[in-house]
Every structure is written in C-alpha cells, then in structure tokens.
Amino acid sequence: MRNDNGIMKKCRASLKKGGKGLRSLWNRLRSLLSFLKRMDWYIINKFIGTYVYSILLIISVSIVFDVNENLAKFTTFHAPLRAIVFDYYANFVPYFANLFSPLFVFISVIFFTSKLAGNSEIIAMLACGMSFKRLLRPYLISAALIAVLNFYLGAYVIPKGTVVRHDFESLYKNNKKNTSASNIQLMVDKGVVAYISQYDDTRKTGYGFALYKFDNKKLVSQMNANVIQYDTISDSRYHWKARNYKIRTLKGMREQITSGVEIDTLIQMEPMDLVFSKGQQETFTSPELLRYISKQQERGSSNVVQYEVEYHKRIASSFASFILTIIGVSLSSRKRKGGMGLYLGIGLALSFAYILLQTVSATFAINADTPPILAAWIPNLLYTIIAYFCYRQAPN
Secondary structure, eight states: OHHHHHHHHHHHHHHHHHHHHHHHHHHHHHHHHTTOOHHHHHHHHHHHHHHHHHHHHHHHHHHHHHHHHHHHHHHHTTOOHHIIIIIIIHHHHHHHHHHTHHHHHHHHHHHHHHHHHHTTHHHHHHHTTOOHHHHHHHHHHHHHHHHHHHHHIIIIIHHHHHHHHHHHHHHHSOOOOOOEEEEEEEEEETTEEEEEEEEETTTTEEEEEEEEEEETTEEEEEEEEEEEEEOTTOSSSSEEEEEEEEEEEEETTEEEEEEEEEEEEEOSOOGGGTOOOTTGGGGSOHHHHHHHHHHHHHTTOSTTHHHHHHHHHHHHHHHHHHHHHHHHHHHHSSOOTTTTHHHHHHHHHHHHHHHHHHHHHHHHHHHSOOOHHHHHHHHHHHHHHHHHHHHHHSOO
16 A cells, blocks of 8 residues: 555656646747737738638649649549549649749738738728838748748658659659669769669669779779669668679789679669659658768769759748748738739739749759859849838838
C-alpha cells in the first residue's frame, strides 16, 4: 500500500507539472496573439478566405481545361480512374496552386481591399487615426502565413508528388522520360574518373564501364567491366555490381591484373547522376537539391545551373507574397469611382509580368551565365522598387 501511495503521489506531481507546462504554453500563445485586435482578425480572415476561394476557383477551371485536353490520351493509354485522380490530379493541384501563388495573393488582396474601400471601411479606419503602416500589419501577417506554407510545400511536399505525376505522364500521356545516356564521363571522387559507354536507366545498368584512379596525374589503377548494375535493394548507397571485370594495378614498372565474373564495389555515383531529364530539378526536395548541387560542383560538373535556380527560386517566390501584398494594398486601398475593375486589371498584369520575369530570368541564368541567385531574385528586386513607389503614393 505504501508503494502504491508513493506511485500515486508521483503521478499527481507529474500531472501538476504537465498542467503547469500546458498553461504556461497557452499563456505565451495568448501573449503573442494579444497584439492582434478585432480589426486585424477581420482583415486576416478576409485575406485568407479570399485567397483560398480564388485558388479553388481558378484551379477548378484549370482542371476542367486539362481534362478536356488530355481525355483522349487517358482513353488511348487506358489510364485507370484511381491513377488519374490520386496520382495525377492530386499532385497537379498543389503544384500549380503553389506555382501561381503570387498571382492568387495579388488578386485576393486587390479584390477584397477594393471592396473594403468601396464600402468606406478603410476610410473609417484611417479617419480614426490609424496610419497606413498600421493598416498593413494584418496584411503582412497573412502574407507571412502564406509564404511559410508555400515554402514548406514547394521545398518538401510538392517535389515528392511531382515524381508520382511525372511517372503517370510517362505511362499514360506518352511524355517519355529520358532513360538512356551514352559516353558518360564523370569524376566520382578526387582523382577517380568513371566512364560508361551506354547506360540504361530502366534497368539501372551500364555497359562498357571503366574506372580510372590517378595519383599526382599518374594512373595507378584501372578497372574495366562489360556490365555494371546499381544495387537498388542494398542498404548502403553507391553500391554497384560489376560483371566480367578486370582490374589493373600499377606499382612502378610492375603491373598486377585481377579478373573475375562478378564483384561488389562502392563507387560514389548514383543513377540520378548519369541521366538528366527535363524538369528533374522539380523532383528534388530543397535539402536534396543542396546535396546534389554540392556533389556536382565537387565533381566539376557544369550541369547544375537549373538546379541552383530552382533552389533559390523556391525561397524568392515565398518572399514575393510580401512584395505583391504591399503593391496590392497600396493600389486598391483608395476609394475611387469605377470600382475595382481598373485595379484588378493592373493586378493581373503585374502578376503575369512577375511570372514571366521569373521564367525569363531563369532562362538567362541557364543560357547567358547569369548567377543563379541573381536570376532568382531579379523579379523580387524589381518589384520591391515598384512596391516602395506604390507605398509612398498610398493614402496616409
């Protein structure tokens, strides 16, 4: 009984500590949210609600057009309904919603802010002594929520879904991926160069393989194999099986030759290093992109520009929510005759110009040796100037 009483006392003490911890966490959360007034919650609800509504509306229209365009292909290649819904459209919607998120942010801000201005609500807020800078606070909080969500989806969630969508397109839309390569030469480690005459990615198999190891620019060993295959079920990375191999080891004027039927070996290369397909950078999460870029740069590969642009573009696109929000509020917060039509048109033009500028700057980075980080941030830098000008012209 004494032991039972001791256990019960410890349980009550731990429950009290846990309750105090939860209460302290709740108090901290309340203190963080205490600076948000009723007006802030009102604008945040309007912003987020209009943003979600515009995404649902435009993506629904996009799905209708996409179904109409691809229905014949789905029928021809006998795509199952489950794969169409869960493999294609379940990944199609987040991808394009995140891609055009700046457009949705801009439209949402202009749409509901113009309505607030038309109903003289913003005039009332400013007449009560509220500054335009204070009015921007709930807008920027909403933009921060959207920016964090967009970055998380674009950096970690959407790339995994893009892999599934690309596989579906290669099977049922006849968008064949590049699954072979020839005459591959790759520096896999310091002083170690691999060569593959022909590589088949569907079988993860290379033919006519050679591995050269140099020390102070002198060849010290060479391995040749008729066939080399990547071990996809191995627990370790870089695990390859070489068949019909021959290893030459050079020691001064002596040469040692070893040959055999099959050997397991570790070579620091993977199938993704050997075959490049269009849009492959979109299938990597941001940590995977960073590791891939670092690995390819160590090897001296020049085929990493599009991967660097993709990495920096994901960060820059998230910050675009703040810039376009400031522009949208500055344009639509003044009450004018004619309603929101003019501002909605300006907003659409600026949004499409931003997306077009992103594409053009990425193309310049790939084809004109523009630094990738600069190419990704050029649209934001230009639109920051526009946002500052619009903010200065906004009502105070």
